Amino acid sequence: MSDLTFRNATAADVPALVEFVTSAYRGETSRVGWTTEADLLDGNRIVPEVLLADIDRPRSRIVLAERDGVLLGCAHVAEEDGAGYFGMFAVRPELQGSGLGRTILGEAERTAAVDWRLPLMRMTVIDLRIELIDWYVRRGYRRTGQTKPFPATDPRFGLPLRDDLRFAVLEKELP
Template identity: 60%
Template sequence: MTASDTLRFRHATVADTDAIVALVESAYRGDASRVGWTTEADFLDGRRTGADEIHSFLAKPDSVILLGEREGAEGAIELLACAHVAVEDGAGYFGMFSVKPTLQGGGIGKRMIEESERIAREDWKLPAMRMTVINVREELIQFYLRRGYARTGVFKPFPYGDARFGLPKRDDLSFEVLEKRF
């Protein structure tokens, strides 16, 4: 049985903040992130998220942080993945998607995406899901295209100078908007 087979979903609470920050940081920043394929360590330093951002997401209406967990050794619950799902501009928004680096490629991400899309489509009755991906992450963009997302041709500027989004190591970053219609 794989981690994907035993994955359980729930919505985060403020009590989950430290675990979420640790998971997101491990998936995107520093040497720990290099174990998986989602690392941004080659073009961004600094933080990926913080308690302030988590609390903001949790306080907004029509906004949840979806957690993917499993029962671990001796009944302890282990956080394997998370994603921020919200209503934004008449569609679902999918972001802060993180899977524990040592478990990437095992189907957990696919299940998280499917549950996030279900929330947007069935719970919130939205016509589409959108996300932004850093433009230089072509492998990641291809991952989403294989899951039914399409390039919209819309790009948003990277927030250079705002350390809450990381410390860029290059000057050509932007966010590409991807969309999946339901």
């Protein structure tokens, strides 16, 4: 991914990030890519107050991947319970499948392993998203067997279109 740069999001990035992340996950624009949640959820994917809290808290980084100042992808990496946590991963739908996502995931893993010296990375993925879970498995993640409930009553994270949503917990040991 030549000419790709990474930087940490700031409060000034929040409005653009809300729009970017939502367009990658929800609605018709998300259907251009292969990671859409448009058939599972409607509404918000992220809201400004959650982003601002993630930007402000210690050992938390919202990674922005840009080329020539244009936002191409992002992810949130943070320390939680002695491990790295990876979430809010979004790539422009038309660039999904280009290797950009793998590069962003690598930067998040580098942050957790090298900068913060954490032993593993953990994430939660809606368990119905088998194709996405398989993508993570090909990158060294494994299902832990644990699940977590989806926050179905919290509109900050979306409005479920079905009542069987839950998260699978995935982990990967970091070098």
